[in-house]
Amino acid sequence: MNTTTQTLAGAPWKQGVKDAIPLLGGYIPVAISFGLISVQSGFSVLETILISTFIYAGASQFLFVAMAASGAPLWLVVIMTLLINARHVVYGPNLSPFLNQDKKWLPLMHGLTDQIFALAHARLPQLPGQARLGWYTGAAVLAWLSWIAGTALGAIAGGELTQRWPLINDVLPFALPALFFVLIIPRCNNRLWSLTIALSAVTAVILKMSGYPNVAIPLAAMSGAVLFFALKNQPIVGEH
Amino acid sequence: MDTSMWLALVSIAIGTYLIRLLPYMWMKRSLAKRQTEDGVGSMPTWLTILGPTMIAAMFGTSLVPAHSDVVSWFATGVGILVTFGVWTRTRSMGLPILCGVVAFGVIRLLLPVSLV
Numbered sequence: 001m002n003t004t005t006q007t008l009a010g011a012p013w014k015q016g017v018k019d020a021i022p023l024l025g026g027y028i029p030v031a032i033s034f035g036l037i038s039v040q041s042g043f044s045v046l047e048t049i050l051i052s053t054f055i056y057a058g059a060s061q062f063l064f065v066a067m068a069a070s071g072a073p074l075w076l077v078v079i080m081t082l083l084i085n086a087r088h089v090v091y092g093p094n095l096s097p098f099l100n101q102d103k104k105w106l107p108l109m110h111g112l113t114d115q116i117f118a119l120a121h122a123r124l125p126q127l128p129g130q131a132r133l134g135w136y137t138g139a140a141v142l143a144w145l146s147w148i149a150g151t152a153l154g155a156i157a158g159g160e161l162t163q164r165w166p167l168i169n170d171v172l173p174f175a176l177p178a179l180f181f182v183l184i185i186p187r188c189n190n191r192l193w194s195l196t197i198a199l200s201a202v203t204a205v206i207l208k209m210s211g212y213p214n215v216a217i218p219l220a221a222m223s224g225a226v227l228f229f230a231l232k233n234q235p236i237v238g239e240h
Numbered sequence: 241m242d243t244s245m246w247l248a249l250v251s252i253a254i255g256t257y258l259i260r261l262l263p264y265m266w267m268k269r270s271l272a273k274r275q276t277e278d279g280v281g282s283m284p285t286w287l288t289i290l291g292p293t294m295i296a297a298m299f300g301t302s303l304v305p306a307h308s309d310v311v312s313w314f315a316t317g318v319g320i321l322v323t324f325g326v327w328t329r330t331r332s333m334g335l336p337i338l339c340g341v342v343a344f345g346v347i348r349l350l351l352p353v354s355l356v
Contacts, residue, residue: 021334054250056256057256060256068245074247074248081255081256082252082255087294088256088259088260091263092263094283094287094291097283101272106265109264114294121291169306171345171349172341174319174341175341177302177303177320178320178340178341181323184296185324193292196292200293200296200300201299202300204303205301205303208300217294220300224293225289229289
C-alpha cells in the first residue's frame with residue numbers, strides 16, 4: 001500500500017466522509033433490498049431498522065430474517081449469523097498498528113464492516129496519526145447512517161422504489177467492486193503480490209458463482225495467503 | 241417480535257460487535273507489550289497477508305453481477321477497465337469509481353437484454 005503520509009486541508013472527519021461516499025452506491029441499494037425483504041418476512045418497520053442499527057452486517061441480517069421467517073431454531077440462527085461474520089476477526093488486528101490508545105476506538109469498532117475495513121486499511125497509513133480517529137469516525141458514521149437510512153427507505157417504500165427505478169439495484173452496486181479495485185490495485189506492485197491478489201479475487205469469483213457466497217471471502221483470502229507463502233522465497237516472484 | 245426473537249437479535253448484535261472488537265483489543269495489547277516503534281513490523285506475518293487478500297476476495301465477490309448474463313459481464317469488464325484507466329491517470333479514489341459506475345451503467349442501459 002502507499003504509505004506516504006498526506007496532509008489534510010480540511011477537518012479529518014470531512015475527508016473521511018468524502019472518502020466513504022463511493023460506499024453509498026453499494027450500501028444503499030443493498031440496504032433498500034434488506035428493508036423490503038425484512039418487512040415481507042414479517043418484521044415491522046421499526047424492528048427492521050433496529051436490526052440494521054445494531055447488527056449492522058449485511059449477510060448476517062439477510063440470513064437472520066430468512067432463518068427467523070422459516071421458523072429455524074433461534075440458537076441455530078444466532079450461531080449461523082455469527083459464523084458468517086467470523087471473517088471480521090482479522091480486521092481489527094490489521095488496523096491496530098495505525099490506531100492510537102484513545103478509548104473512542106472501542107465503540108467505533110461497531111462500524112468495522114468489510115467495506116470500512118478495506119477503506120481504512122488503505123487510507124489510515126497515509127494519514128497523520130492525529131487525523132485518523134476523525135477520519136475513521138467520518139467514514140464509519142456515514143456508512144452506518146446510510147445503511148440505516150437505506151433500510152428505512154426499503155422497509156417503508158422499497159417495493160415502489162425498485163419498481164420505479166430498477167437501475168438503483170442494477171447500476172449503483174457497481175460502486176463496490178470499483179471501490180475495492182482502487183483500494184487493492186496499488187498493492188500489485190510486484191509479481192508476488194499481483195499473483196496473490198489475482199488468485200484471491202479469481203477464487204472468490206468462482207466460489208460465489210458456484211453458490212458459496214458466504215465462505216467465498218475467507219476461503220479465497222486464505223488461498224491467496226497460501227500462495228503468498230508458497231512463492232515468497234522463489235527468486236522469480238519474490239518481493240525482493 | 242416475541243421475547244425470544246429479541247434475545248436472538250441482541251445476542252447477534254453483541255456477538256458481531258465482539259467479533260470486531262476483541263481481536264483488535266488483543267492485538268493492541270500484544271503490540272503494546274512489545275513496545276516496538278513499528279507496529280506493523282511486529283504483527284504476525286500471516287495477519288498482514290490476510291488483510292490485502294481479504295480485500296481482494298471482497299473485490300472478487302462484489303465483481304459477480306446480480307444477473308449473470310453476457311451484458312452484465314461485459315459491462316462489468318468495461319467498468320473495471322474504465323476504473324483502472326482513470327485510476328492510472330489520477331491515482332485517486334472518487335473519480336475512477338464514478339467513471340467506472342457510469343461506464344457500467346451506460347452499457348447496461350444501451351445494450352439490449354436480448355443479447356443475453
